Amino acid sequence: QKEVEQDPGPLSVPEGAIVSLNCTYSNSAFQYFMWYRQYSRKGPELLMYTYSSGNKEDGRFTAQVDKSSKYISLFIRDSQPSDSATYLCAMKENSSASKIIFGSGTRLSIRP
Template sequence: QKEVEQDPGPLSVPEGAIVSLNCTYSNSAFQYFMWYRQYSRKGPELLMYTYSSGNKEDGRFTAQVDKSSKYISLFIRDSQPSDSATYLCAMTGGTGGFKTIFGAGTRLFVKA
């Protein structure tokens, strides 16, 4: 079993839709949870960084962490064609130190 599971997609939605991206993990020691966006042939860009369970909102993006279920989500409201990218969940902390583990990434296409 992988430490972090993420559906690779692709996920295709119309412009303006609400997008839900999810990851599950197995290591209960993870403490910090992140979402990155990666455009083709570019390095990943940090979108959201959260610690502990709960919600964090930043503009059109909301990150949700449920430690009891080992489940994290990223919601994108009013999705735009410019949101088309690969979204990677990542987590770190705990007994593994700060070796950040990434999900496989979900490819998102937002159609105009």
């Protein structure tokens, strides 16, 4: 079993829709949870970062972490064509020597 599982998609939704992206994980020691966005032919860039459980909101983006279910989500409200990209979840234990593990990414397309 992979440490981090993510549905690869592709996911196609109309402009203005609410998008829900999810990841599950198996390592209960993960404490830091991130969402990265990767445009075609570019490196990933950090979108959202959450420590432990709870919600975090930044503009149209909301990140949720449910550690009891080992499940994290990213919601995008009022989706725009510019949101079309691959979204990768990433996780890390609370240790200075722990590596950052990425999901396989979900390819999202927003139709105008």
